[in-house]
Amino acid sequence: MKDDTALVHLGRDPEAHNGIVNIPVHHASTVIFPTIDDYKKSGSGRAKYHGIRYGVNGTPNSFALAAAVAQLEGGRGAAVVGSGLAAVTMALTSVLKSGDHLLMVDSVYGPTRRFCDTQLPKWGVDVTYYDPLIGGAISTLIKPATRLIFTESPGSLTFEIQDIPAIVGAAHKKDVLVMMDNTWATPLFFKPFAHGVDISIQAGTKYISGSSDQVIGIITAxxxxxxxQIKDTTMVFGEIASPDECYLALRxxxxxxxxxxxxQKAAFEITRWLQSRPExxxxxxxxxxxDPGHRLWQRDFLGASSLFGVILQTTSEKTVAHMVDNYRYFKIGASWGGYESLVIPANPKPIRKAVPWTExxxxxRYHVGLEDTDDLIADLKAGFERLNS
Ligand SMILES: Cc1ncc(COP(=O)(O)O)c(C=O)c1O
Structure with a gap:
């Protein structure tokens, strides 16, 4: 089944729901069983991970979303959690233990870094940040205690493309796991498991939801x-997304x-236009x-989403604010992946540890939504006129 067909048909079962096309929302805490034997069976074996036992274990809505994302990414199973950040922290928590060493990419999403800096040391996990462009040379940073290499490609804010197959090759030679935040590419534009990744993370908040009105996360193995191991961890922490959120994400x-x-088409046209701008x-x-990452992107990715960065000639926040504060369509907002265009200021300089950001x-950072491309370009053009005035 091709991805477009899968997007339509995965994670639904009209026959089981009176012919209703989308799985109805199942609000559930208590689930009742006909016999003690049935109740006991629900807590063991396959039923424990995929069956309805109690609301915190999952609902038909969370299981449907998990199954759909797992199949699209090419994994064996997925767990749904309350946010993209919870997907990151639950995935890390599920594989790391005291005494382990984690290799964390230096271009990682800021709150992931904050978790590594503030929580993991308390639990006795040692963290080393590495250059996103390191590729196979990551083998030189692997220690006997290294359990996991965390990747995010392209990097948050700075968009470096990582050589995932080279990192996976080096990691697996030493029995080290590779985790990837695959939110930018979505399950459609990068197939993490075909490239050897062990655990993939989606902030479903972004392109999966596509509607700028929910937070949800999915971890696929x-x-x-x-x-x-991941599902056990999410259950032990009581981490789940509500059936309403799962329903919306799947829809x-x-x-x-x-x-x-x-x-993608709009972002490509807009970035092409931006290339002609002297600002x-x-x-x-x-x-x-x-782009320096283009060769690897072309080799490994199936497309590009619509989030990108620009580095302006100016360093003056006052000048930039005059441009950005008065955009008509590019609104200032932290998320992305929804239907609307967005922009935020970013400064990776103070947070980088492995390689300084010298630009x-x-x-x-711009996110291109579903507005007409000519309107968006006109908005950007008017912005540059303000910048230059
Ligand atoms: C790359 C990346 N991963 C994870 C997240 C976290 O997702 P959420 O906002 O759902 O916690 C974000 C959010 O911006 C992100 O940009």
Whole structure:
């Protein structure tokens, strides 16, 4: 089944729901069983991980969403949690223990870094940040205690593309697991398990939902054993997404293919146009042939989503604010992956540990939504006129 067909047909079962196309929302805490034997069986074996036992274990809505994302990413099983950040922290918690060493990419999403800096040391996990461009040379950083390499490609804010197959090759030679935050590419544009990744994370909040009105996370595992380890952890922490959120995410995901193709096309046209602007120093978008990550992106990815960065010539926040505060369509907002265009200021300089961020210009991160591309370009053009005035 091709992805577009899968997006329509995965995670639903009309025959089991009176012909209703979308799985109805199942609000549930208590689930009752006809016999003691049935009740006991629900807590063991396959039923424990995939069956309805009690609301915190999952509902038909969370199981349907998990199954759909797992199949799209090519994994053996998935657990649904309350946010993308919870997906990261639950996934890390499920594989790390006291005494372990974690290799964390230096271009990681900020709150993931905060978790590693504030929580993992309390639990006796040692963290080393590494250069996102390290590739196979990551083997030189692997210690006997290294349990996990965390990747995110492209990197948050700075958009470096990582050589995932090279990192996986080095990791697996030493029995080290590889985890990837695959939110930017979505399950459609990067197939983590085909590239050897062990655990993949989606902030379903972004393109999966596509509607800018919910938070949800999904953790998918390459093997059944890893899936069980993750699901056990999410259950022991009482971490689950509500049936309403799961319903919305699955409903949003049905249209992800068309949305992403449209947003990719628009982002490509807009970044091409931006390349002609003298106000910019650099565009951080791996889909552009001039981007340093383009070769790896072209080799490993099936497309590009619509989130990218630009480095302006100016360093003056006052000048930039005059441009950004008065955009008509690019609104200032922290999330992305929804239907609307967004922009935020960013500064990776103070947080980098492995490799300094040396670009001097003001960094803006743009998300291209589903508005008309000509309108968006006109908005950006008017912004540059304000910048230059
Ligand atoms: C790359 C990445 N991963 C994870 C998250 C966390 O997702 P959530 O906002 O659902 O916690 C985000 C949110 O911006 C993100 O950008």
């Amino acid at each position: 390459r093997t059944e054993a890893l899936f069980k 949003g995901m049905r249209s992800m293919g068309v949305r992403l193709r449209q947003q 910019l120093k650099r565009i951080l978008y791996p889909a552009l042939p001039e 001097e210009g003001y960094l803006l």
